[in-house]
Amino acid sequence: MTHLRFNSTVVSSTPPASLNEGEKHLYSKLFEKFQPTKLIVEDISGGCGSMYQVEVVSSAFKDLNMVKQHRLVNETLKEEIKGMHGIRLTTKATA
Template structure:
């Protein structure tokens, strides 16, 4: 079973290249929390998160593909994600964000 970032290799090539998808099948508590928050903010979005700090929760990379981003510049999309995660970001060292709009509409 593939887990994180399946189908988004074009957005996160380093993760895909190193085989992270096949190696891990469990989410950390931090990953679960971030996914839950982003899914509540963007209910129809494809949301994926990965702790890239070795499991300590200091740095994450997230991917959000949401219809709410349609017509918005990348900077605005990232600000929307930052706003959704503002409480969690306070305890992080860094956050790498990739956003996108679902294909096939409008």
């Protein structure tokens, strides 16, 4: 199991047990692709999986503007996004 530390928050390759199945799926895909220092995935649709709020902080975004960062995440989740009503996305490059 990989652990990364960011502002005293541990980001693990294993999704937190508190996440529902949809959140865990997105978390795992994003962790694998971006090896983030911060990763938050939250189903904000009331549990039905139609709307998610996602925050990803990763060195993979270094020197990329926000649009390009979001495109990378959207490409990673393109199949999952097809079944969603929407996604709120926040991305940031690590220093």
